[in-house]
Every structure is written in structure tokens, then in C-alpha cells.
Amino acid sequence: MPSPVGHTIAGLAVALISQKRKNRRYIFPIILCVFFATVPDFDFIPGLLMNRPALFHGDLTHSIGFAFVISAVAAVSLRLKGLSILSTFTLGFTSYLTHLLLDLFNPDGRPPYGIPLLWPISETYYLSPWTMFTGVQHASSTSTTTLDFLRQVITFHNIKAIGVEILLVTPISILIIWLRHKYASKAGKIRSEGVWKENRAKMQ
Numbered sequence: 001m002p003s004p005v006g007h008t009i010a011g012l013a014v015a016l017i018s019q020k021r022k023n024r025r026y027i028f029p030i031i032l033c034v035f036f037a038t039v040p041d042f043d044f045i046p047g048l049l050m051n052r053p054a055l056f057h058g059d060l061t062h063s064i065g066f067a068f069v070i071s072a073v074a075a076v077s078l079r080l081k082g083l084s085i086l087s088t089f090t091l092g093f094t095s096y097l098t099h100l101l102l103d104l105f106n107p108d109g110r111p112p113y114g115i116p117l118l119w120p121i122s123e124t125y126y127l128s129p130w131t132m133f134t135g136v137q138h139a140s141s142t143s144t145t146t147l148d149f150l151r152q153v154i155t156f157h158n159i160k161a162i163g164v165e166i167l168l169v170t171p172i173s174i175l176i177i178w179l180r181h182k183y184a185s186k187a188g189k190i191r192s193e194g195v196w197k198e199n200r201a202k203m204q
């Protein structure tokens with residue numbers, strides 16, 4: 001799996017892509033998107049409480065079905081300032097999908113390899129044959145204890161893996177944000193030129 005750093009950058013990118021330049025209400029979308037981009041890995045928590053951190057990791061929380069349900073529940077129950085139910089759902093769901101996408105392109109050293117992406121439609125675990133990241137190592141098996149988990153997390157390999165994530169995810173995110181705002185301002189310009197011509201025609 002990529003680390004929370006890679007997932008946080010992807011969540012931030014979703015928040016910034018969704019914002020219009022004139023409407024800079026970033027704080028709620030940023031909190032929402034970063035939360036949803038990282039929340040699938042909260043599946044470590046029940047395992048941590050049982051001294052087996054990886055026991056539930058990479059299971060149903062890593063599926064489109066779960067992403068849909070949790071985004072819908074959040075959209076209906078949260079009332080975020082300046083965000084409609086549909087916007088909250090779209091931001092949450094998209095951010096959640098970035099997590100699944102990054103995990104798909106990550107090496108997985110522990111069976112079942114990959115994530116149950118299409119659950120509940122299919123229970124197959126999917127993993128891209130082509131990996132983008134070097135992968136954060138954390139637990140060699142679901143029976144790994146919390147102490148061994150921590151020993152396996154704090155390594156030079158994982159520091160390098162986080163560096164690779166930053167180097168890969170940041171430029172891709174910046175490029176998508178730039179393209180989004182470039183085409184949004186172009187579309188706005190064409191629209192305002194159209195309105196100006198329409199008004200001019202009415203005056204003549």
C-alpha cells in the first residue's frame with residue numbers, strides 16, 4: 001500500500017480540482033477529501049485493538065461498494081458549509097476512489113494479493129501487474145503483532161517509499177489541477193464572450 005502521505009496528496013488534489021478560482025472555500029473540501037482519501041486504511045484500527053494490525057487490512061473497505069455506501073452516508077449526515085449533498089458525495093466518493101486507484105498500482109506482498117475492488121458485484125481481488133510505487137512494508141502476515149508491525153514500518157525502505165510517492169503523485173496532481181483550471185477559465189472566457197455578443201446584438 002502507499003503510505004498516508006501519498007493518499008493525502010491525492011485527496012488534496014481532488015479538493016483543489018473541485019474549487020473554482022473565485023470561490024476559494026478550501027477548508028471544508030480539503031478536510032473532507034483528505035479524510036476520504038485516507039479512511040480506507042483505518043481498517044488497521046480494529047486489528048490494532050486485537051494486537052493484529054493487518055488482520056482486516058485491505059479487505060472490504062478497499063472496494064467501490066464500500067466507497068459508495070460510506071460517501072452516501074456522509075453526504076446525507078454531514079451538513080458542510082457551502083457544500084450540497086451531491087457535492088459532498090462526489091468529493092467523498094472521488095477521493096475514496098483515488099485511494100483504491102493508488103493501492104491497485106502498489107506491490108502487495110501478502111495474500112490475498114490486491115483489493116476486492118468490485119465488491120459486492122465480484123469478490124475477486126485485483127492488483128495491477130504494473131506497479132508505480134515501491135510499496136510501504138508493514139506486516140508480513142495477518143498474525144503480525146503490533147510490536148512487529150511497528151518494527152517493520154519504521155525502516156529506511158519505507159522512508160524511500162514515501163519519497164517515491166511524493167515524487168510521483170505530486171507532479172501528476174499538479175498537472176491535473178493545472179489542466180482543470182486552464183480549461184475552466186477558457187470555458188468561462190468563451191461563455192462571457194458569448195454573453196457579451198448576445199447583449200450587443202440585443203442593443204443593435
Ligand SMILES: [Zn+2]
Nearest residue numbers: 001040041103
Ligand atoms: Zn489502502
